[in-house]
Structures are given as structure tokens and as C-alpha cells.
Amino acid sequence: MTSSATLAATVTPDATRPALVTQDLSRIYPSGEGSVTALAPFTHTFPQGLTAVVGPSGSGKSTLLNLLAGFDTPSSGRVVVGGTDLHSLSEAGRADFRLKHYGFVFQNHNLVTILSALENVEFPLTLAGMKPKERRERARELLERVGLGNRATHLPGQLSGGEAQRVAIARALACDPAVLLADEPTGNLDTRTGQKVLDLLTAQAQGGRTVVLITHDRDVAALANHTLRVRDGVVTGE
Amino acid sequence: MMSWGDLWALAWRGLTRRPVRTLLTALGITVAVASMVVFLSLGEGIRKVFTSELGGIGPDVQVSLSGFTQGFAPQPNLPETAVGDIQKLATELKITSVTPVVMSVRSSLDVSQSVVLYGLPAAQGISTVFPKIVPATGRALIAGDEGQKVAVVGAKAAENLRLKVGSTLNLTRRTSVKVVGVLAQESGLVDSFIFLPLRTLQDAEGATGRVSLVALKLENPRDARAVATALAKRLNLEASTQSDFLSFVERALRISDAVRFGISLIALIVGGLAVANTVMMGVFERTREFGTLRAIGARPGFVRALVLTESLLLALAGGVGGIILGLAGIWGVNLYTQNLAGIDAAALTPRLTLLALGISILLGLLSGLLPSRSASRISITDALGRV
Ligand SMILES: Nc1ncnc2c1ncn2[C@@H]1O[C@H](COP(=O)(O)OP(=O)(O)O)[C@@H](O)[C@H]1O
Numbered sequence: 299m300t301s302s303a304t305l306a307a308t309v310t311p312d313a314t315r316p317a318l319v320t321q322d323l324s325r326i327y328p329s330g331e332g333s334v335t336a337l338a339p340f341t342h343t344f345p346q347g348l349t350a351v352v353g354p355s356g357s358g359k360s361t362l363l364n365l366l367a368g369f370d371t372p373s374s375g376r377v378v379v380g381g382t383d384l385h386s387l388s389e390a391g392r393a394d395f396r397l398k399h400y401g402f403v404f405q406n407h408n409l410v411t412i413l414s415a416l417e418n419v420e421f422p423l424t425l426a427g428m429k430p431k432e433r434r435e436r437a438r439e440l441l442e443r444v445g446l447g448n449r450a451t452h453l454p455g456q457l458s459g460g461e462a463q464r465v466a467i468a469r470a471l472a473c474d475p476a477v478l479l480a481d482e483p484t485g486n487l488d489t490r491t492g493q494k495v496l497d498l499l500t501a502q503a504q505g506g507r508t509v510v511l512i513t514h515d516r517d518v519a520a521l522a523n524h525t526l527r528v529r530d531g532v533v534t535g536e
Numbered sequence: 537m538m539s540w541g542d543l544w545a546l547a548w549r550g551l552t553r554r555p556v557r558t559l560l561t562a563l564g565i566t567v568a569v570a571s572m573v574v575f576l577s578l579g580e581g582i583r584k585v586f587t588s589e590l591g592g593i594g595p596d597v598q599v600s601l602s603g604f605t606q607g608f609a610p611q612p613n614l615p616e617t618a619v620g621d622i623q624k625l626a627t628e629l630k631i632t633s634v635t636p637v638v639m640s641v642r643s644s645l646d647v648s649q650s651v652v653l654y655g656l657p658a659a660q661g662i663s664t665v666f667p668k669i670v671p672a673t674g675r676a677l678i679a680g681d682e683g684q685k686v687a688v689v690g691a692k693a694a695e696n697l698r699l700k701v702g703s704t705l706n707l708t709r710r711t712s713v714k715v716v717g718v719l720a721q722e723s724g725l726v727d728s729f730i731f732l733p734l735r736t737l738q739d740a741e742g743a744t745g746r747v748s749l750v751a752l753k754l755e756n757p758r759d760a761r762a763v764a765t766a767l768a769k770r771l772n773l774e775a776s777t778q779s780d781f782l783s784f785v786e787r788a789l790r791i792s793d794a795v796r797f798g799i800s801l802i803a804l805i806v807g808g809l810a811v812a813n814t815v816m817m818g819v820f821e822r823t824r825e826f827g828t829l830r831a832i833g834a835r836p837g838f839v840r841a842l843v844l845t846e847s848l849l850l851a852l853a854g855g856v857g858g859i860i861l862g863l864a865g866i867w868g869v870n871l872y873t874q875n876l877a878g879i880d881a882a883a884l885t886p887r888l889t890l891l892a893l894g895i896s897i898l899l900g901l902l903s904g905l906l907p908s909r910s911a912s913r914i915s916i917t918d919a920l921g922r923v
């Protein structure tokens with residue numbers, strides 16, 4: 299894939315960011331009489347920059363991401379971020395860890411429908427205990443950064459799909475996370491609005507964050523610095 | 537961690553998402569708490585009437601055959617000879633007045649027509665037992681009235697039975713008396729009393745030579761307990777003090793409080809279930825949202841606290857509404873009992889207000905227990921769905 303190498307932007311590494319590592323990470327779902335190996339043991343160090351995870355539907359991409367996020371418990375192996383074994387933490391400890399080190403962008407924007415765009419971006423900062431004035435200021439700044447400074451008071455229902463997804467990105471960036479996990483963030487968007495979302499994510503990758511982007515769009519994958527291919531639960535590198 | 541203010545604000549937003557449903561549920565709590573407040577305010581009002589009425593007036597000690605086992609007005613079954621026996625001990629026990637009393641309650645289906653007939657020696661006068669009372673029109677009882685067919689009526693009794701000075705009052709089929717005085721309003725039970733000379737009432741009741749009780753005034757009212765004990769022992773009679781009477785009233789009220797609270801408890805439980813249902817529906821509807829919050833860094837405890845706060849807020853809003861509605865109810869009850877007996881039967885005391893608030897908080901916490909537990913246990917992957 300020579301084209302992907304030319305399309306991908308260069309990454310300015312940030313040594314202060316913790317590294318995302320998997321060791322023999324696997325997930326087996328019990329099913330009926332037997333079991334489904336959704337993820338075969340996978341050892342990998344995610345470099346800073348954009349890593350695209352591609353593969354057909356049902357191959358195990360989301361399973362991998364759910365394990366990286368600590369949403370799901372692995373059948374074996376570990377996820378280590380900056381030396382911390384994610385699954386050795388308590389449920390509350392893992393939540394705190396996600397708040398501090400992770401940002402998430404889902405296929406649906408998953409914004410809180412009764413909160414305005416600004417309040418949605420503020421929410422993680424509120425959880426982190428930031429003072430109202432400071433967090434409002436920071437949230438405003440983040441909305442500006444995703445080009446939605448003029449939509450602060452809009453409710454998610456009053457935003458277009460692409461705009462809502464950009465608010466979700468602003469929310470994901472609220473606590474300045476080292477790792478951004480995105481599961482098909484453009485899956486519900488048309489090419490043009492999707493492009494804006496991808497531009498934002500690649501910009502974050504260039505700044506030295508570890509961005510893991512799940513997609514089945516080859517053009518999207520072409521933007522990545524690194525690509526992982528998943529097939530029947532088996533992950534292979536570039 | 538998130539501040540309490542932020543948590544309450546967020547819970548409030550969660551509730552206002554479905555304003556009609558929230559309002560209806562809060563109204564359910566309002567009605568339940570209001571019914572509890574009105575029910576229990578009756579006991580509180582009656583307590584107030586008794587403690588303020590009998591605090592400074594009425595006999596220091598009253599002697600009867602049966603104590604309070606027959607309630608407030610015992611049958612005239614005590615031989616009048618007891619009066620003499622007590623008088624013999626008067627100097628020794630520092631008793632300043634000994635007044636034989638016959639009491640008879642004329643109850644009627646129409647409560648406003650119910651009165652208490654109170655017979656005492658005309659020569660001693662009403663003021664021996666109720667020193668503050670003065671006639672508004674006509675006169676009080678005088679010595680010459682003894683055995684005569686005359687009566688002095690309390691303000692409320694006069695109003696309800698439409699009596700004035702000169703009116704005739706039928707005590708029994710054979711006995712009727714003439715009203716010679718109407719007493720000034722006292723805002724108490726005494727307003728529903730009709731005072732008669734002792735012999736007159738004894739004759740009418742067919743209780744010649746017997747009395748209901750003997751009322752005593754003491755030189756030092758603080759000795760009441762000791763005097764009562766001494767009398768009870770020496771004369772083999774029941775002797776009770778004002779505080780005995782108050783504790784009798786208190787016991788009776790406690791029992792009726794329990795009954796009335798029991799009735800309102802049903803309403804409260806139904807209200808609590810409504811809150812639980814509303815909050816639970818809110819949790820189901822927002823499974824994805826709660827899953828998202830958990831995903832982006834909210835602890836299970838945060839989600840639990842949020843749902844519990846919603847439940848608490850809902851119950852508390854309903855509770856405050858209930859106290860306000862209860863106040864209106866109390867006002868209505870008192871309007872009625874003022875007309876009836878000249879008393880405020882219902883009262884919203886500080887402790888009743890606190891109880892209502894406490895019950896609302898408890899209701900909110902209990903109702904929120906299950907929904908908050910299930911909200912905190914939402915699986916993130918299930919909530920977000922498989923994409
Ligand atoms: N909760 C689950 N229970 C059982 N099987 C599951 C569950 N989640 C995913 N799987 C299975 O694991 C495999 C990988 O699924 P997934 O990771 O969602 O695929 P992708 O995201 O690549 O489309 C699929 O065969 C799927 O049916």
C-alpha cells in the first residue's frame with residue numbers, strides 16, 4: 299500500500315504520552331455448544347499517530363476496541379497503558395482511567411440529548427471536578443477547535459449528524475487524552491461530512507496522540523500511519 | 537469528583553426531560569404526603585388544645601372511682617360521701633378547695649349538637665374549677681341556684697344550640713332548665729360545656745348522692761402527684777393529676793396517630809411505587825446514555841448517585857407540595873372545627889413538617905434503590921450496542 303504512505307501525515311511524537319500495549323489479548327464468546335473466538339491472542343504496541351483497523355463485518359474489530367477501552371473483559375492477556383494494566387483496576391478505577399487517558403468517538407454521536415453542545419463537552423470536565431468557569435471556557439475553546447463555536451447552545455437534536463459527531467470529538471478531547479478510540483465514526487455520515495470528522499482525528503494523531511480508528515472504508519484507511527487488518531479474529535500488521 | 541450542585545442540576549435536567557410524567561408522579565407524592573399531614577395534624581391540634589387548655593386551669597387533682605379508664609367524663613358512680621372523706625384530709629394535704637362534679641356527655645349524630653353537661657355546687661361557682669371564665673351576657677351561677685332549673689352555657693354551646701339568656705334547654709324528657717348566662721369565648725373545650733348546679737344535674741341524671749369526680753385545688757399545685765398518691769392510698773379511690781390526664785390524652789392520641797399514620801402509609805407506599813416506576817422507566821429509556829457516560833469516564837457510583845438524586849428530588853418536590861397542600865387541608869379542617877367546637881383541631885407543628893420532609897426523603901431513597909442499582913450495573917458494551 300504505497301498510496302497510504304504518501305497520504306498519511308507525519309506525526310510529531312510526544313514522549314510524555316503513555317503507550318498503548320496489548321499482550322496476548324484475546325476474547326472468546328461462549329455460544330451454544332461451542333465458542334466463538336472473536337479475537338485470537340494479539341500482542342501489539344500501538345505507536346503514536348493514526349492506526350486504522352480494517353476488516354470485514356463481524357471480523358472482531360469492535361471486540362478489539364471494547365477490550366482496549368476496558369468496556370469488555372478479555373478472556374486472556376492484558377491491555378497496558380503507560381504501565382497500568384487496565385483490567386487489574388476496579389470498575390471505578392477503570393472509569394477514572396478512561397476519563398483521564400481515553401477519548402471516545404462512536405458510530406452514533408451518543409451525546410446526552412438534554413444537554414447543549416457546550417454542556418456535553420463540559421461533562422467530562424465536570425466529572426473530573428473542574429470548576430464551572432474554567433470548564434466552560436475550555437469547552438468553548440474545544441467547540442471552536444472543531445469549528446462549532448456558534449453552536450454552543452444547540453441541543454444534539456438541533457445539530458446535523460456531522461456537527462454532532464464533531465461535538466462528540468470535542469467531548470472526547472476534553473480531558474486531553476493520550477488515546478483516542480473511534481469505532482466507525484463516519485459510518486453514519488456521507489463522504490463530505492465524514493471527511494471533516496476524519497480531518498479532526500488525523501490532526502489529533504499528528505499532535506502525538508495514539509488514535510485507533512476502526513473503519514471498513516479503504517479510502518479512510520489510506521490516511522492512516524499504520525494499518526491493522528482483522529479477519530476472523532486474527533489481527534495482522536501492515 | 538463532581539460537586540453536589542452539579543449532580544442536583546443534572547438530576548433535575550433528567551427529570552424535566554419528561555415533564556408531564558414527572559409532574560404526575562410528583563403529584564401522586566403530593567397527595568400522599570398531604571393526606572398524611574392532614575391526618576397527623578389532627579392529633580397535633582388536639583394535643584395543643586389540651587396542653588394549652590389544661591395547663592393553667594382545671595383541677596390540680598381529680599378523684600374518681602375509675603380514673604381515666606372510662607375516658608374524659610366518667611359515669612357518676614362515686615358516692616358523694618367521698619367529698620366529706622376528702623375534706624377531713626384537706627388541712628393535712630393542703631387542699632384549698634374540694635368540688636364534687638357530675639359530668640355527662642350529650643353526644644349527637646350531628647357533632648355540632650354535642651355538649652358536655654358539667655354540674656358543680658352553685659355556691660362554689662364555675663370559677664372554682666375554671667378561674668378564667670367570665671359570663672359575656674347574663675350571670676354566672678350563684679349560691680341560690682342550687683337545685684334550681686338554671687344553666688350557664690359556654691359560648692360555642694350557645695351558638696350551636698341557639699341558646700341565649702332566657703332560652704329553655706331540655707336536659708331530659710322531664711327536665712328542662714332556663715339559661716341565665718352565656719360565657720365569654722375561651723377558644724377551648726370549655727366553650728362546649730353547659731354548667732349546671734350540682735343537684736339539678738344529679739336529679740336529671742338520676743344520680744342523687746353520686747358524683748363523677750371530685751375536683752381538688754391545692755395550695756401548691758406542684759404537690760399534685762404526692763397528694764394524689766396519698767388520697768388514692770388512704771381512700772382506696774383513683775386520684776389523678778393534670779399530668780396524668782395529659783398522659784392519658786397523649787396515649788389516646790398516640791394510638792389514633794398510629795391508626796391515621798397507618799392509613800396514610802398506604803397512600804405513601806403507592807406514591808413510592810409510582811416514583812420507583814417513573815425513575816425506572818427513565819433508566820430504561822436512557823440505557824444508551826448511561827452506557828455512554830460510563831464509557832467516557834463516569835464511575836458506576838456516579839450513575840447510581842445520579843439516579844438516586846433524581847428519585848430523591850422527585851419525592852422531595854412532591855413532599856414539599858404535599859406540605860403546602862396539607863396546610864390548605866388543615867385550614868379547611870380548622871374552619872370546620874372552629875364552627876363546631878371553637879377549637880383548631882388540626883395544626884402543622886414543626887415536628888410534623890420535619891416528619892413529612894423526612895418521610896419524603898426516605899420515600900425517595902427507597903424508591904430510587906432498585907433503579908439506581910440497575911443503572912449502575914448497565915453493561916457498557918450492551919448499552920452502546922454492537923456497531
Ligand atoms: N456479546 C457477544 N456475544 C457473542 N458473540 C459476540 C458478541 N459480540 C460479538 N460477538 C461475535 O464476535 C465476532 C466479532 O464481532 P465484532 O467485534 O462486533 O465484529 P466487527 O466489529 O468487526 O464487525 C462476531 O462473530 C460476533 O458475532
Ligand SMILES: [Mg+2]
Nearest residue numbers: 359360922923
Ligand atoms: Mg463493529
